[in-house]
Amino acid sequence: MSYSFSELDFIKPELGAEFTGEGTHFAVFSAHAEAVELCLFSEDSSEEVARLPLPKREGDVWSGYIAGLKPGTVYGYRAHGPYEPNAGHRFNPNKLLLDPYAKQVVGALEWDDALYGYRIGDPEEDLSFDTRDSAPFMVKGVVQDPDFDWAGDQAIRRPWTETIIYEAHVRGMTMTHPGVPEDLRGTFMGMASDPIVEHLVDLGISAVELLPIQYFPDDRYLLEKGLRNYWGYQTLGFFAPQPRFLSGRAITEFKTMVKRFHAAGIEVIMDVVYNHTAEGSERGPTLSFRGLDNLSYYRLSPDDPRHTYDTTGTGNTVNIAHPMVLRMVLDSLRYWVGVMHVDGFRFDLASTLGRTRHIEFDREGTFFDAIRQDPILSGVKLIAEPWDVGDGGYQVGGFPYPFREWNDKYRDDVRRFWKGEGGLVAGLASRLAGSSEQFNHSDRGATSSVNLISAHDGFTLMDTVSYNDKHNEANGEENRDGHSDNHSDNMGAEGPTDDDGIRSARDRRRRNMIATLMLSQGVPMLLGGDELGNSQQGNNNAYCQDDEIGWTDWSGLDDPFLDFCKGAIAFRKAHPALRQERFLTGEAAGDGTIEIAWYRPDGAVMDEEAWNDGDLRTLGLFLSKPANGEGADQLFLVCNAGGDCSVTLPEVNGITAWKRVLDTGAADDAFSVHPAENPAMVYGASIAAFEPAA
Template sequence: MNVSFSELSFLKPELGAEYTGEGTHFAVFSAHAEKIELCLFSEDGSSETARLPLPKREGDVWSGYIEGIGPGTLYGYRAHGPYDPNNGHRFNPNKLLLDPYGKQVAGTFAWDDALFGYTIDGTGNDLSFDERDSAPFMVKGVIQDPAFDWDGEQAIRRPWTDTIIYETHVRGMTMAHPAVPEDLRGTFLGMASDPIIEHLTKLGVTAVELLPVQYFLDDRHLLERGLRNYWGYQTLGYFAPQARYMKSGRITEFKTMVKRFHAAGIEVLMDVVFNHTAEGSEHGPTLSFRGLDNLSYYRPSPENPRHTFDMTGTGNTLNVAHPMVLRMVLDSLRYWVQVMHIDGFRFDLASALGREDIEFDREGGFFDAIRQDPILAGVKLVAEPWDIGAGGYQLGGFPHPFREWNDRFRDDVRRFWKGDDGIVPVLAERVAGSPVQFNHSDRGATASINLVSAHDGFTLMDTVSYNDRHNEANGEDNRDGHPENHSDNMGVEGATDDEGIKNARARRRRAMFATLMASQGVPMILGGDEFGNSQGGNNNVYCEDNEIGWLDWASGDEAFLAFCRKMVEFRKENPSLRQERFLNGEPGEGGHVEIAWYAADGRPMDEGAWHDEALRIVGVYISRNGVAESAPANGIFLVLNAGADSEISLPHVNGTERWQRVLDTACFDGASDDPGPVRAARDHELVAGQGVTVFVPADHG
């Protein structure tokens, strides 16, 4: 191929490969390189057709413009510079490097020793220099035309108070669904197919949160065991959709998925992994960032820059404290919002992003940059509030507008319904939106993302079916995954034909799901929980891209699905359950009560009751704040009973003396789809054990 950079090469502000309509502008960052070459490839990627040094450097950005090449062209980079691992430099021009800003990835990544910058000889010596060309085994970037017909599509921007998140996986959701066309299973188009959208809309969720869909790699050790990276937490391309999720290989399929979800009123959130990359530790391969500028892109060990500083458990930590690395992260986020129309992000191990140096800093550069950005500050931002470094657990420590995954909600709700001692006080905190963690710094009651299960850990069904994890299929001698799941098999480990145990499990699942829907904060449902999906006790299916990890639609529990739909609808119908600000536990003006807790005898909980280790039942009255003049019609009284059947006395509060009994999760036994008839309540009511019973004022309307 006879191509050359234009003598009129200019510096555009964008990094990456930007098609202008007449040619393509290439730009890449490296502070320590001495030369960077652009490599062009044949249509099938098998042969390198041109190798051209980028002609222009301004600051640390290398660039050049080539007329006449455009969409579909395959390319990569080679970077020249010092190979000096002891000082953090690992330049090796024999290694083809993926553009960090590449919008699409082409080809098949094939693990080979040639992908490593050093020679693998079994000694673990990463100081040697490998001269083999990695291009035959390496994926390439693809120049894109950003044009797409978004006609009629609009961002939803639903308030957090009205949001119900559904966490799921593109392949897991679609691979075993009998109504999804076979050729679309496992793809973005399958995810946006009619059967999936119909299921989600009938369930009533308002947002899907997709496990990582940016381009990621399969770990070498997993492939050698006959497994692969299912979840996707090994990102290599922060701007490119995962290739295996595209039927035709065109990124327009991702945009089509988003457009179809938006048409159905469902927002799309992405789980993003900016804390580390797929290149691993200094013993990992040289695929992109390491070869372009190892010392800038990764945090070096404070003791020796030869080694990467690992706060993520994966071998490296992306250095978002560096201005150009931070820019890449922000550019990536803006790209997914502006070009791909994504509605928000869940940040994996987000504490690592808040470490300016070593310590977590909630006023750090990453958070400041997000908050001042007019594009990003307006989308949904969710933090996983921990990493594995010292001081990494930061639940409640993130600034507005971030919301946070609340693992304490999961653990405390499970412990209460399992019958652990002394859990009522912490359960009250969770139902109230976890104010101890979040009611500060002008944060609202939607700061907590409540969950009873997530992709990492037991499903809701497995929480009531297994005492112990069963991860033998992962090939790690059942040592991986959380050892403590606060689960209870209720008499039999795993599946059973015992109707009594099956009914008891269903009752507890209903109670936990109802607690999730009745609590202040933002509920998140794990995909499949709504119909009883099980992973056979495997609580770490990160490598199980098979029937273990996929949703088992064929075994779906239709009765439980009907109940979950009812509970989602109930939450939407009752604004008291989803308020913007935290509720005041002390009577306000005119004696108006926003939230109050009651013992079974109808009296307010006192110190003795709160400290009763054996207490298994508690009632809570919740009223909409700021509407004292119509308080009786806005109140709701919940009774959570993890013990035996019990008689309760209904309170007289905010002028309400007569109640209606509107929902009883314990009576929903699968025989009908109506979780309890609506009827007038007596002053003294019998409430079933292992259930949530709901009362509203008699004039509720």
């Protein structure tokens, strides 16, 4: 079959490969290329069947239209231009390039030296030029038909005050679940299977935050060690679902998953990596962006453009300050919302996205302005990981509305308080109240903080109470990788133990931390598997563990701790006072009622001396929120990291009697309701919650 470009009698503004119904339009950006060739391949992607120079260039966009070319066509690009690394240019037409806008990726990246634009081992290093064809080893794009039956699917757009996030890995969640069919394990369809969806619904989850599902390859150095890129933070295709998560070949499986989650009332949030790509530093391979226009797509050293400028710790940084690179990111986000129907995004190393042309972080920068003015993107859930590894990269509290932020300060203070460290009552109070010192500015709301006890990066909840030290030996880096300061406590034995006393203490501390998470202002995020007692055997950096270490262990389905987690989430949902939209000031409302107040165990209001008391381990918190026509929702919470304690329940807002409605010290009936004596006994290392008795 012969192929040729046809004239269009209309302008196609889209980049990528767009099927028009009668043919396919191809368009790709490169400001510095001298020519760009479209390469077409056989259906099995093994043979290059045509190589056609894109005939049209306008505004640095190269394009062409082929009549009759249908979905399913396999393709890639080659770019001609200067190979001048010292000037930032790395064009090499011997290297097949993945379309940055490819909607589907086929084939497996087979690591070979031919994938590099220079000759590995050459004395000139990356200044040398490699002439081998990389196509036999390279993945390719596939032309897509966007049609899908979305009938009945509607965006949920649940308010942040009603959001409970569950961070999960598509493969990890499904590989060992006994109810997931074996042929669907590790896939989008497995994630959308009835056992997984029913578990999340029963738990009370409102949103699933999926670790990266955009196309990423396995790192060469990991494969050489018998490992693989499990987490997926090495994106190469910003529009394409990860092929290994497909049970077949159709990307509609991702859409089916989203539709099933929506039908169950669960939103889908994607963890996205726009700060760097899988191409690494200047010594990395030439797979897509580097070969199309290295000088435009990446930040390069201002002193020597031969080298990348790295604020991500991965070797390169995407040049979000370039208007066409910014457009690519925005187009990608709109695609996942408009075509794939996702409900939001968690941005990996988001500080990098706020770095201006002058490298500094700017909360009023172009990326944030573009998001805020966008009628599609400004309405979805946006979560920032508010740091990177560059200068000034730690920006917790520094992002603008409508972004929410992962709050590592919350994680650390809550872990330290329940570990029994002194001087933490003020820190705990801040976290319970929404971390106002970080977020109560610029008209941001009390849901700005995404509160977490654990996440994919670090110890699981079970490992936080089971290990003093990280145990990352399986990663092949002699346990040097991963954080060493985890604020963890093995409580008497390193790792699993048969000691009933230690096991009981661990269970109570896990209940305390989950209860704290659900009793705090802000947006709670639960790490998938924590409700099951999942352990990673002390590995706090399981990025390369696509095995039993990284996969969720479902043996905890019968553990009473799962029931406690369900109860804690239900308790949060039942109490509007725990999920307020604005920060509470403690001042009396217009009718003289108190909305928030802090108390010592003796019933006195906390004063400066108490806040600075390094020996104080017990803190009382009163919360109130008016309810429409039904009176106020009012709670008194006691967090006691010390020994058994007699606590005087306050007389506030006319309340003179209380009933106990939560007690983490009662393993079997934590949510039983009992009249409360005053003073009330609160078990050591426990949380108690009280409601007005009448």
